[in-house]
Amino acid sequence: xxxxxxxxxxxxxxxxxxxxxxxxxxxxxxxxxxxxxxxxxxxxxxxxxxxxxxxxxxxxxxxxxxxxxxxxxxxxxxxxxxxxxxxxxxxxxxxxxxxxxxxxxxxxxxxxxxxxxxxxxxxxxxxxxxxxxxxxxxxxxxxxxxxxxxxxxxxxxxxxxxxxxxxxxxxxxxxxxxxxxxxxxxxxxxxxxxxxxxxxxxxxxxxxxxxxxxxxxxxxxxxxxxxxxxxxxxxxxxxxxxxxxxxxx
Amino acid sequence: xxxxxxxxxxxxxxxxxxxxxxxxxxxxxxxxxxxxxxxxxxxxxxxxxxxxxxxxxxxxxxxxxxxxxxxxxxxxxxxxxxxxxxxxxxxxxxxxxxxxxxxxxxxxxxxxxxxxxxxxxxxxxxxxxxxxxxxxxxxxxxxxxxxxxxxxxxxxxxxxxxx
Numbered sequence: 299x300x301x302x303x304x305x306x307x308x309x310x311x312x313x314x315x316x317x318x319x320x321x322x323x324x325x326x327x328x329x330x331x332x333x334x335x336x337x338x339x340x341x342x343x344x345x346x347x348x349x350x351x352x353x354x355x356x357x358x359x360x361x362x363x364x365x366x367x368x369x370x371x372x373x374x375x376x377x378x379x380x381x382x383x384x385x386x387x388x389x390x391x392x393x394x395x396x397x398x399x400x401x402x403x404x405x406x407x408x409x410x411x412x413x414x415x416x417x418x419x420x421x422x423x424x425x426x427x428x429x430x431x432x433x434x435x436x437x438x439x440x441x442x443x444x445x446x447x448x449x450x451x452x453x454x455x456x457x458x459x460x461x462x463x464x465x466x467x468x469x470x471x472x473x474x475x476x477x478x479x480x481x482x483x484x485x486x487x488x489x490x491x492x493x494x495x496x497x498x499x500x501x502x503x504x505x506x507x508x509x510x511x512x513x514x515x516x517x518x519x520x521x522x523x524x525x526x527x528x529x530x531x532x533x534x535x536x537x538x539x540x541x542x543x544x545x546x547x
Numbered sequence: 548x549x550x551x552x553x554x555x556x557x558x559x560x561x562x563x564x565x566x567x568x569x570x571x572x573x574x575x576x577x578x579x580x581x582x583x584x585x586x587x588x589x590x591x592x593x594x595x596x597x598x599x600x601x602x603x604x605x606x607x608x609x610x611x612x613x614x615x616x617x618x619x620x621x622x623x624x625x626x627x628x629x630x631x632x633x634x635x636x637x638x639x640x641x642x643x644x645x646x647x648x649x650x651x652x653x654x655x656x657x658x659x660x661x662x663x664x665x666x667x668x669x670x671x672x673x674x675x676x677x678x679x680x681x682x683x684x685x686x687x688x689x690x691x692x693x694x695x696x697x698x699x700x701x702x703x704x705x706x707x708x709x710x
Contacts, residue, residue, distance in 0.1 A: 299548060302548070304553050310560075322561060323564035327568060334575075341580060343583065343584075358588070377581070377585075378573060378582065379573060379577060381577050386568075386569060409565075413550055414557065414558050422569075476550075480550070
């Protein structure tokens with residue numbers, strides 16, 4: 299569990315709040331730097347793109363398609379937000395999987411394995427859905443809880459269920475990402491300790507060690523996939539929720 | 548689990564740095580860079596669309612020009628054929644007329660020549676009769692010693708000549 303510990307690197311206290319610069323903050327800034335570096339390669343704005351520009355335009359085009367398909371033409375103004383979410387989560391997830399710990403003194407930290415990060419992102423998405431919904435439809439936004447064609451007597455029950463499922467959204471958004479990340483990292487840590495302990499404990503252990511090493515290769519590949527999928531799912535669900543807010547049912 | 552144990556101590560730090568980083572990503576990258584990149588993509592798409600439309604227009608123009616050219620070529624070819632045909636017919640008719648004229652003239656000249664021959668033969672014959680009559684009378688005189696007037700011999704000569 300040591301890999302999830304937040305350690306202050308530079309104590310900082312502003313107006314009674316502890317906003318120390320921690321290893322978590324450091325990796326957030328590294329994430330920002332990587333995203334910025336990647337995007338900067340796509341800023342040549344050539345009519346005929348080179349390969350970096352193609353890559354950047356591929357990502358922006360991917361998110362643009364996602365938003366347009368799920369929200370419609372009005373969705374374009376949410377594209378920067380969805381793009382920021384997707385890129386941040388994707389880069390943070392992948393950064394946590396890079397084998398940087400082989401460099402002595404390097405202690406990697408996966409920012410998206412903390413629900414204080416994923417939860418804030420989820421609350422952010424949820425708040426934007428609420429703000430957009432109430433700004434566009436005023437109190438009519440509550441009709442979201444009553445699907446079309448609900449029989450009159452079923453309205454209270456359906457509305458209650460819909461309301462609960464609506465309120466669960468931020469938790470499901472934030473917890474899904476957090477759990478996926480922490481589970482993958484713990485799994486890899488467990489297999490990693492099997493490898494080390496196995497090879498330290500005689501011939502019987504070597505078999506376990508080799509097996510665990512093979513497993514850890516598979517799990518690493520799976521985790522790379524999960525990193526991308528979780529970023530995609532977070533962005534996709536946010537667009538679907540925004541679609542509810544923009545177009546109602 | 549440090550996520551829970553440390554939460555009271557680290558929450559504001561996490562929140563502050565996340566909002567800072569995510570804010571920069573959203574405003575500088577999401578709103579700034581991405582919109583510029585999208586505008587580049589849009590302008591490229593538009594340019595490609597325009598170029599394709601221009602190519603299509605040019606192609607249609609070329610096709611219509613070719614059709615017009617083909618039509619003109621066909622028209623002039625048929626015109627040329629018509630002219631050639633006409634010239635051939637005209638030439639044929641003229642040749643025929645000239646031949647006919649020459650033929651007519653030849654026939655006329657032949658007829659005239661025949662007539663002339665006939666008259667001169669007639670005339671010769673007419674001139675021959677008195678000479679023959681005279682010769683007859685002289686022959687008779689020499690053979691028989693009788694004199695006959697050539698006038699008397701004339702009918703007999705005429706009968707002998709004309710058979």
